[in-house]
Amino acid sequence: MNPFVALWSRKRILRRGRLTGCMVLIALVTAPLVIALIFSGSMMNGIADRFIYLSDGHVQITGAGNSTIPQDNILCMDETVTGYALMYGASDTASVSLKGVKEDYFNSYRLHYMDLEYLPQEERSGLNRIILSETTSHKLNLKAGDRVALMVVPDTEEGVLRPVMLQVGGIYSCGYEQIDSNLAFIDYTHAQKLFSSRDSRVTEIIAKDSSDTAVRSLASSISTDGRVNTWQSKNSSVYSNFVNSRQMIILILLIIVFIASFFTASSANQIIEDDVQEIAVSKLMGASDRMTRQSAFISIYTVTLTGMFIGLAAGILIGLNLSPILNLLSRSDLINLSYYLLDFSSVVPWRDIILVLAVMTCVSALSILISLRHTRRITPMRLFTGL
């Protein structure tokens, strides 16, 4: 690089004022973009994980008599019995999906995604127990130890509605109301008595490698006389919602990036206007138009990239520490929050961030280059004529 170009670029960057403002603004645009990406990506992952670990597993085998399941990609496998019931509280009712599970169902993998508090052994009655979500227990005004009446929906054509009395043997919360409000656990042996149909028997498999291709490969390698589904195919609307939401968020972020890049271009224009005298003097001294453009580009682009990386760092820092904000939100009474998961581990979606920042880098570079075409019109004669 020409030494004058290097020196002039450095002088411009170090000069306080417009470029600093530009850098701060770019950082202020980038940081929320990164936070939005971390928040949305992590929340979607969190919701998907709750569907997988508490509701369906990565792969389900329904109504199987005999199955051959390769063990190499299996983290855990649980037999469950599923059915539906109407639950009666003192002043309200709730329709719930009942899942009959064995004691070891609530292993450390699942407990990572839920808070579960059992009723102490000494307070247990002789009734079969049901584990309710916090949402359902609030709705029906129930607490651990209370008795609750259910009307079990038969799973065969010959079956009839059957009233059952159970004791609330524990309260759980997974943080996502859409699952919480619908799911209750009962004992596996009791569920077998309530739901006798072969189609009510579901084997849930959690895979070690949870990538889409690994899960599909696991599903296709299972040999069974039952039906095999992945969680995506069973919850296709939820999954496609995730995919669409993610694409929409990235699209919106890209639009914001374009707007921010045009701001950079307008700053570049303004900087050129402010530096007309300097550009004219440097041309008088023999600097070529290429040198003046190069110098302006380096200084504006350096500031843009610096702003972007400051924003990225701040965004990641805040994005990885969202818990206090989410806790505040979860304590609020906002009804719409029930559609969101407010308790999840933040994960930096590097691929999405790199995509957005790459677009920002390219569009900024292009818009700055276009703005800098004007330097050609600045000649040394501007020093004398002011034109």
Place this chain on the structure above:
Amino acid sequence: MYPIELRKITKSFKNASGNGELLILDSIDLCPQVGKSTAIIGKSGTGKSTLLQIAGGLDAPTSGSVFCNGTDLGTLSDSKKSLIRNRNMGFVFQNNMLLEDFTALENVMIPAMIAGKGKKECRDRALELLEKLGLTDRLDHLPGQLSGGERQRVAICRALMNSPEIIFADEPTGSLDEENAREVENMLFDIVSSEKKTLLLVTHNIDFANRCDMVYRLSNRKLTLEKG
């Protein structure tokens, strides 16, 4: 070949109304002698500065040609003209035109840096010139921290940085008080003669002009020799 040669230079501007043209320079020939100083005097508004700008390749004549070492500047692209200005010409103007964000030393180094010379070479040459003009204690000062005379001395050093063949000076002492003006005049002549440069000076100060080897007067769009 001459460092600069003007042949049949005519310059006219459009009237403010847009109808008709105002003739400023009419068929002017000028060929400053190598290693000599040439002054152009005349009343304000006669076109002295315009003539100097045309000679320096900053402005284009309406007709006629400017040659720099035999090359017609009118046939060159902007970048080639920039190159010639950088290598062959030095400029000193009334308002010095220093870059405000650069120190005195950096301002002087600019032409050599533009030429792509090494940092040490640039620095050594700049220090040599600044020392000659008594500015060694002002190296790291920004133009805003220098007096008018000091700023003009820095501008002279900058003009000489690439050892150009010709120096164009347009009213270099115009904005200085008498004492500073005299000091800058002396320094300009001393350094131009010690470095054996051709000087083309535009001024309305007769005493300053008379120190030059040749003096031309510009009046009624024509150049006439008064001395030399």
